[in-house]
Amino acid sequence: MAATRTPVVFIHGLWLHATSWQAWAELFAARGYEPHTPGWPGEPDTVAAARRHPEAVAGIGIDDVTAHYTAIIRALDTPPVLVGHSFGGLFVQKLLAAGLGSAGVAIDPAQIKGVKPLPFAQLRSGFPVLGNPANRKRSVALTKSQFRYGFGNAIPADESDTLFDAWTIPSPGRPLFEAAFANFTGNSPAAVDTANPTRGPLLFISGGKDHTVPDVVTRAAHKLYSNSPACTDLRRFPDRGHSLALDSGWTEIAESALEWLTAEGVGPAQ
Incomplete structure (x- = not known):
């Protein structure tokens, strides 16, 4: 009987389509994972369709995407790597x-409630x-x-x-507003239970x-987990920009994530 493959769910951020994970999905599949690359709610299946129908995702917020x-x-047989x-x-x-x-790998994650640094570059982006x-x-x-400044500043034009x-x-613009004003909102959807002692291991990149x-924003998020005994690691890539998950150096990031998952014992048996 064939062994069950470890599911992994890839979640994209603003301004990128779910198919931008294609190379990651292929690499993880080759390493024994079962990849899933679902888009956000309402997101059309292709880049072209998403560009034709921007109204399909208008107004969607953090709670909508989380749900x-x-x-x-929950439809998967086992809890996936995220x-x-x-x-x-x-x-x-x-x-x-x-x-x-x-387990989770959070690559250049948008700020959660409690993160206080707000650098000028982030404001401009x-x-x-x-x-x-x-x-x-x-x-x-x-x-x-704008993409060049926010994503592609560390790679050739x-x-x-x-x-x-x-x-x-x-x-959708709504998630950015929700995250930006999280520290001033009592029940912010950008809040995370960072003290949870029973969650799976988490890697920040x-x-x-x-x-x-x-x-500095990612480091501040990592610090918020200091009260949890659960594993929380941070790996920093000094010369990489926000495009690090999809530019020509993406394999360095993916291999680092795979190595960490193996070390934590949550990936496929090697």
């Missing part, structure tokens, strides 16, 4: 804290959305130059443009040149 992935995970980038990393933390994953309060109910698309053309889609989620 969507909760239903997907891997998320940017806002996907925030969802990894929420889902793992709720006992819905065996979020301004295309946060600069207009009406965007809370809209979906917003980045321009190529032509590579940034290629990634923009391949994977970017309009995304940060890029030292990230403008969208600067390294």
Whole structure:
């Protein structure tokens, strides 16, 4: 009888389509995992369709996305490994804290409630959305130059443009507002139970040149878990930007995550 493959659910962030995880899914499958790359609620199946129908995701918030992935995970036979980038990393933390994953990898995760640093680069990256309060109910698309600043600043301009053309889609503005004002909101959907002692192991990965989620923000999130006895690790890549999960150096990040999962004993038997 064939051994059951370890499920892994990949969760993308704002402005990227679920298919941007394709290379990761193929690598993890080759290492014995069963990959799943579901999009956000309402997200069309292709990049082209998502660009044609930005209204499909307008108004979707953190709680909506969390509920969507909760239903997907509960339909699996066993708790999966959770891997998320940017806002996907925030969802990894929420889902793992709720006992819905065996382990989590949060790559340059959007800030959760309690994270206090707010660097200028992060403010500038979020301004295309946060600069207009009406965007809370809209979906917003980045321009190529905005993507270059927020995602592709640590890679050559032509590579940034290629990634923009391949994977970017309009995304809801609401999650960015919810995260930005989390520390001023009593029941913020960006809150995470960081003290949970029974959750699975969690790895933070940060890029030292990230403008969208600067390294200091990821380090601050990691520090919030200091009161939990559960495993919480941090790996930093000083020369990488927010595109680290999909640019030409993505394998370095993926292999680091795979190595950590093996060390924690939550991946397939080697």
